[in-house]
Amino acid sequence: MKLESMYQELILDHYKHPRGRGLRDGDAEVHHVNPTCGDEITLRVKYDGETLTDISYEGQGCSISQAGASILNELLVGKQLAEAQKIQALFLELMQSKGKLEPDEAMEEVLEDAVAFAGVSKYPARVKCALLSWMAWKDATAQALGDAERKTA
Amino acid sequence: MKLESMYQELILDHYKHPRGRGLRDGDAEVHHVNPTCGDEITLRVKYDGETLTDISYEGQGCSISQAGASILNELLVGKQLAEAQKIQALFLELMQSKGKLEPDEAMEEVLEDAVAFAGVSKYPARVKCALLSWMAWKDATAQALGDAERKTA
């Protein structure tokens, strides 16, 4: 069944047991909505000028979007900003590959659990679900950075 | 050639030699336009309370619309109003028959030269041309009547 390629065990596990969920203190907050299905996420980024010290979130939506936020939290918290951005870019590439990118070991090393989303990229309507929290994170980070720059300026 | 059924000699003759053309004194004036082709007519009715003493007109358009005005003038001027209305109704019926009404002698007696338009009724786009002056006459007559009634009231 093709379905298992989307709903990997790991995704279902993150969905049922989300990591780092809940809103905590942050430097920037964004609210993103997927208009095609109503999935929503509120996400906060805490950034000390070097490391992403926390990414907290609250949201509602399907297993893919919710598991996405959980995996994002697990993967990016504690990372240096540049590294996090590299991970995000690679994840985006994977998701836009329409199922044509087979994750290899190098990719697995970077994306860790997030490679489980490879199967989702075959379902155009769901790619947006998978990317919801990643886009929110990108946006919040840009805001946090802007703030940081303004403060140092 | 089917064309001759539309462009009867008689129609072409009225087109080339219009009867009663030109604007003269009247009790009501209307201006009608056929938006599908831009044919125009300005028509005046003179009505003495009983008889249509004059129908004068000025216009531009195709042979069918111009011949129509000429034949209308010939047919209705000098007629009692009720009779003219009967003629108009019958002409309308003929024109809306989509070529299915074969004019018989009784009809010819009422419509005279206007039966030449029977062939036009097969051409939906041209029926409006044929009716342009008749609709204008009906409208102008209604106005003239309204005025007359208001005067007597």
Next chain:
Amino acid sequence: MTQLPGLLDTEAIRKDFPLLDRVVHDGKKIVYLDNAATSQKPRQVLDALNEYYEQHNANVHRGVHVLAEEATALYEGARDKVAAFINAPSRNEVIFTKNASESLNLVANMLGWADEPYRVDSETEIAITEMEHHSNIVPWQLLSQRTGAKLKWFGLTDDGRLDLSNIEEVITEKTKIVSFTLVSNIMGTVNPVEAIVRRAQDVGALVLIDASQAAPHMPLDVQALGADFVAFTGHKMCGPTGIGVLWGRQELLEDLPPFLGGGEMIETVSMHSSTYAPAPHKFEAGTPPIAQAVGLGAAVDYLTAIGMDKIAAHEHAITEYAIKRLLEVPDLRIIGPTTAEDRGAAISFVLGDIHPHDVGQVLDEQGIAVRVGHHCARPVCLRYGIPATTRASFYLYSSPAEVDALVVGLENVRKFFG
């Protein structure tokens, strides 16, 4: 096979619809239960489109050549058919638009630019309901923002019906227009037209009925409805995409100002000013959806030949059966009326805490096409405190076997996420 009273011979009908033979996901024949989003098209409609394009295609109205005359006769003939289908007093009251959304926007815009007594301005009110499709919400929000008119709403009862208890507060002497859906696209609710129309008439407000989910499924008689305008859309009633209808009372269409300007809708144009053609042309600027009107005419013929009352009876039977079977699924909660009375064939539900997106995905894998989301009726989701629903919606070709397939599919969904 399940036998229900009132069922149509779906086996015969399905032969008319090529798409219903479609096979998806390695050999599964499609179970198409997304009819409230759009319907499939019978062969007869596709034939009419092809014949139009292959034999008669021309621009309408302004030609003397034979193709232009044929195209015009076909286009205007479609107007006659639609007029008869909705029992319009006059064919000139039938305006072709691109979809129901344009029809609804057309009315909102006419009223914004109208003279008294129709003009919507900051002294006046607009009334709609909480169960409207976004296409019958956003035009009024825009009109309200742009004119300052107050937008008021009928609320919903817990069982998915309109709450008319405060009708005198929602529709007041200030109300210029009341716009509501005859059948809810998300809950299937059939709304009580008479009570609303009576109140609107008492205060002199116009009434616009959104019949997008009614025209495909039941006999529609605009005179019996007593409304001033009725809007619906072709693609949900076996017709092509790209065509909608607005019916309006003749006097109103005469008095109200045009919306889009352009070719076909004018009487005469000069640099100084323009005058407008009489309705319906006044509201049909530019080259109309000619082929689509012809297709809609063929759809109307098709539905009429089967009989709208028979179609309504069929859907009633299917809906009754589907509600019964769905309520057997553990943790399934129907959003909207839970009986088949005063209800159409769109059934929304939630399945435990499995997100509708996930429900739809797992059903799709089994070849079952349902719609998930807020169905362009987000206020309903907010009202019932849910993010979205899964919606199964039926049509004249839907069979009890397809209901059974849905129920089995939902069991599989539960197992998958269990």
Next chain:
Amino acid sequence: MTQLPGLLDTEAIRKDFPLLDRVVHDGKKIVYLDNAATSQKPRQVLDALNEYYEQHNANVHRGVHVLAEEATALYEGARDKVAAFINAPSRNEVIFTKNASESLNLVANMLGWADEPYRVDSETEIAITEMEHHSNIVPWQLLSQRTGAKLKWFGLTDDGRLDLSNIEEVITEKTKIVSFTLVSNIMGTVNPVEAIVRRAQDVGALVLIDASQAAPHMPLDVQALGADFVAFTGHKMCGPTGIGVLWGRQELLEDLPPFLGGGEMIETVSMHSSTYAPAPHKFEAGTPPIAQAVGLGAAVDYLTAIGMDKIAAHEHAITEYAIKRLLEVPDLRIIGPTTAEDRGAAISFVLGDIHPHDVGQVLDEQGIAVRVGHHCARPVCLRYGIPATTRASFYLYSSPAEVDALVVGLENVRKFFG
């Protein structure tokens, strides 16, 4: 057979167009010279429509089922094709409408409701030309009436060209929008884009180009044109009826307000307020013309495979030949440019004092389809003091033999009314 340099292999091309085999009036094969009104459709476009309806039909965007995904991919794929066809910098700049008229009205309405600096109001001016199609006149007359903005016009020279001698008076510091046709549908004139765009940019006015008669006939590059908006219509370029295009610069589409409200164009809706989806969806309320977009995509593929430059060369050759042959007909006067330079393949003329309606009728009887009337450009007729014209207009499948047939037909007209 007449051989002209640059001609396409019309014999091969005509095989793609089923309607061109149509026989009218007892055995006469149609000579279709009404292409400026609408074009015929190649088999490839009809196949795409049928395949869409038979295999993939579903509503777009909001579905997780396979049909909805396929329909969405086809619809959005058509947007990609159109974007490539007009060299748009981004696919998101391509808005699907129902026809060119809606596209033009959309811009007029956006500007009426816009904030500064785009807002058209009583302090501002609008500039159009005397050779516009009514669809590019009436929207501006309506906007001018409703906002108080002043409507200004470029006049015409005696030989059917735009008179730009007073460009600084027509386009001023107060001008917010300049809207003009790239190719006149009545006279065939190709207008000088650069001079107008330069002046508009100097004063900070937006430019809207009506490319309805250009997109079907020549390579169209919206970036090279330098305009802010470009409008055209599907049915004139081998596509179905019921679809048009508006291209607009991304920043403008972001800044300008929506026009029609409804499903698909929103981001989120509540009873309190709504937010809009990004362009193009912001301007596509309701179920879009899905099948028609797919059909337009197929038309674009068809035209591209032949090559728009080749089509332009073919039409140039035919136009040159047609002008030469027409001028041989006694008493025939061409309204518009009398050479093939800077001119499209629509040729209007009057024939002595025989009314165009009568000319068209007698040509029709011979199987020759031309259009007669004011061609939705009545100001041009007024300008040249004529009630109407007869217009022959050519396309990629038009042959020199058809020009010859027209000339013979006109001789017969003269005999008939002689």
